[in-house]
Amino acid sequence: MTDLTSPAPLHEPGPPPEPPPAATEAAEERPKGTASQRSLVWWRFKQHRLAMAGLIVTGFIYLVAVFAGFLAPFSSSTFNAxxxxxxxxxxxxxxxxxxxxxxxxxxxxxxxxxxxxxxxxxxxxxxxxxxxxxxxxxxxxxxxxxxxxxxxxxxxxxxxxxxxxxxxxxRTGHDLLSRMIHGTTVSMSIGLVGVAMAFVLGVTLGGVSGYVGGKTDLAIQRLVEFFMSVPSIPLWLGLAAALPPDWGSMQRYFAITTILAVIAWTDLARVVRGRFLSLRNEEFVTSARLDGSSRRRVIFRHMMPSFSSHLIASVTLSIPGMILAETSLSFLGLGLQAPVVSWGVLLQDAQNIRAMATAPWLLLPGLCVIVAVLALNFVGDGLRDAADPYKR
Incomplete structure (x- = not known):
C-alpha cells in the first residue's frame, strides 16, 4: 500500500533545453527594440566604417588643437631668418x-x-x-x-x-610644423564657434517661423530669401574688406566668425521651419498644449527632440563649410591676418611660383584642410544615415 503522506522522490534537474534558433534570434533582437534612441543611433553609426574613421581622425585633430602648445616644437612666433x-x-x-x-x-x-x-x-x-x-x-x-x-x-x-x-x-624662417599645429587651433575652433552661432540663429528663427506662422513666418522667410539670394563669395569679400584695418587679431577673429555665422544660418532655418510646420499639428503637440505646457516647453521639450538627430547631422556637415570659408578668406588676404596663425594664413605663402617650384612643402596646410573636411563630412554622413535607426 502506498503511503500518500511520504514525499515524492527527488530527481536531479537536468540541463535546461536549448531554445530554438528563432527564440534565440528574438532574444537577441529584443534589447534593440527597448533601447533608447541614442543607443540605436550609435549602433547604426558604428556600422558606417568611413564615419568611424572620420570620427577618429576628427578627434585626433581636435586633440592637436587643444594641446597645440605642447605638441608644437616651437611657438608660433619663433623664427630664424x-x-x-x-x-x-x-x-x-x-x-x-x-x-x-x-x-x-x-x-x-x-x-x-x-x-x-x-x-x-x-x-x-x-x-x-x-x-x-x-x-x-x-x-x-x-x-x-x-x-x-x-x-x-x-x-x-x-x-x-x-x-x-x-x-x-x-619664407620668414618659421618652423612649418609648429605653425600648422598652432593653426589647427584657430581653423578648427572657428568652425565650432561659427556653427554654434549659426545653429542658434537657425533654430531660433526657423522654429519661431514654423511654430507661430502668419506674418511672423512671412517676415522671417523674406529675410532668409534675401540672404540666400546674395552670392556668398562677394558677400564674404565685401564684409571682410569692410573690417577696420587697425583691429587686433582677436577682434578680427570674432568678426570673421560672426560674418560666417550670419551667412550660414539660412539653410538650417528653412529645414527647422519645415519640421515645425509638419509637427505642430501632431497629436503629441496638441496633447502638450492641452496639458497646459507653455510655448517654450512645447518647442524645446516636445518638438525639438523629435528631430534632434537630424539637427546634429546638419551641424556636423556645416563645420567643413565654415573651415573652407575661413581658409578661402584668409588665403585671399581678406580674412585673418598675421600674427594670427591659421591654415588659410599659412597658405598665403604658397601663392608665388617659387613656393610651387622650390618649396612645395608650403602646400601642406592645404592637405590639413582636405583631411579635416573629409573627416567631418564622413562623420556628418554617418550621423545623417544613423538619424533613422530603423531605416533598412
Missing part, C-alpha cells in the same frame, strides 16, 4: 656613421649653397652635422588651456638655438 625656405629634415633614431649603433633621436644640419649665376641662397642637408633631438624638452613658454604656464614640448632640439625643421621652413 637665417633659415628661410629650409628643406624638411628627416628624423633619425639610429646613428651608424661611427661604425657602432648609437641610439637616440637626431636630425642632420644644413649647409648653405649659393648659385653662381643667380646668386640665390639655398640649403642642403649636411650629414656631417648632427643635431640632437629630445622628448619633453624645455622650450618656449606657453599656457595650457590658457591658464597654466608651462615650457615643456613633446619634441624639440635639446639646444633651442639649433635649427630643426621637420616639415621645412617658411
Amino acid at each position: 637665417d633659415y628661410t625656405y629650409a628643406p624638411p629634415q628627416r628624423l633619425h633614431i639610429v646613428d651608424r656613421s661611427g661604425g657602432d649603433w648609437d641610439w637616440g633621436l637626431f636630425v642632420h644640419g644644413y649647409r648653405s649653397v649659393v648659385d653662381d649665376e643667380t646668386l640665390e641662397l639655398t640649403f642642403e642637408i649636411d650629414e656631417s652635422q648632427k643635431i640632437d633631438v629630445g622628448l619633453f624638452v624645455k622650450g618656449d613658454e606657453y599656457e595650457i588651456f590658457g591658464l597654466i604656464p608651462w615650457d615643456r614640448h613633446l619634441i624639440g632640439p635639446t639646444n633651442p638655438d639649433d635649427p630643426m625643421y621637420l616639415l621645412g621652413g617658411t
Whole structure:
C-alpha cells in the first residue's frame, strides 16, 4: 500500500533545453527594440566604417588643437631668418656613421649653397652635422588651456638655438610644423564657434517661423530669401574688406566668425521651419498644449527632440563649410591676418611660383584642410544615415 503522506522522490534537474534558433534570434533582437534612441543611433553609426574613421581622425585633430602648445616644437612666433625656405629634415633614431649603433633621436644640419649665376641662397642637408633631438624638452613658454604656464614640448632640439625643421621652413624662417599645429587651433575652433552661432540663429528663427506662422513666418522667410539670394563669395569679400584695418587679431577673429555665422544660418532655418510646420499639428503637440505646457516647453521639450538627430547631422556637415570659408578668406588676404596663425594664413605663402617650384612643402596646410573636411563630412554622413535607426 502506498503511503500518500511520504514525499515524492527527488530527481536531479537536468540541463535546461536549448531554445530554438528563432527564440534565440528574438532574444537577441529584443534589447534593440527597448533601447533608447541614442543607443540605436550609435549602433547604426558604428556600422558606417568611413564615419568611424572620420570620427577618429576628427578627434585626433581636435586633440592637436587643444594641446597645440605642447605638441608644437616651437611657438608660433619663433623664427630664424637665417633659415628661410629650409628643406624638411628627416628624423633619425639610429646613428651608424661611427661604425657602432648609437641610439637616440637626431636630425642632420644644413649647409648653405649659393648659385653662381643667380646668386640665390639655398640649403642642403649636411650629414656631417648632427643635431640632437629630445622628448619633453624645455622650450618656449606657453599656457595650457590658457591658464597654466608651462615650457615643456613633446619634441624639440635639446639646444633651442639649433635649427630643426621637420616639415621645412617658411619664407620668414618659421618652423612649418609648429605653425600648422598652432593653426589647427584657430581653423578648427572657428568652425565650432561659427556653427554654434549659426545653429542658434537657425533654430531660433526657423522654429519661431514654423511654430507661430502668419506674418511672423512671412517676415522671417523674406529675410532668409534675401540672404540666400546674395552670392556668398562677394558677400564674404565685401564684409571682410569692410573690417577696420587697425583691429587686433582677436577682434578680427570674432568678426570673421560672426560674418560666417550670419551667412550660414539660412539653410538650417528653412529645414527647422519645415519640421515645425509638419509637427505642430501632431497629436503629441496638441496633447502638450492641452496639458497646459507653455510655448517654450512645447518647442524645446516636445518638438525639438523629435528631430534632434537630424539637427546634429546638419551641424556636423556645416563645420567643413565654415573651415573652407575661413581658409578661402584668409588665403585671399581678406580674412585673418598675421600674427594670427591659421591654415588659410599659412597658405598665403604658397601663392608665388617659387613656393610651387622650390618649396612645395608650403602646400601642406592645404592637405590639413582636405583631411579635416573629409573627416567631418564622413562623420556628418554617418550621423545623417544613423538619424533613422530603423531605416533598412
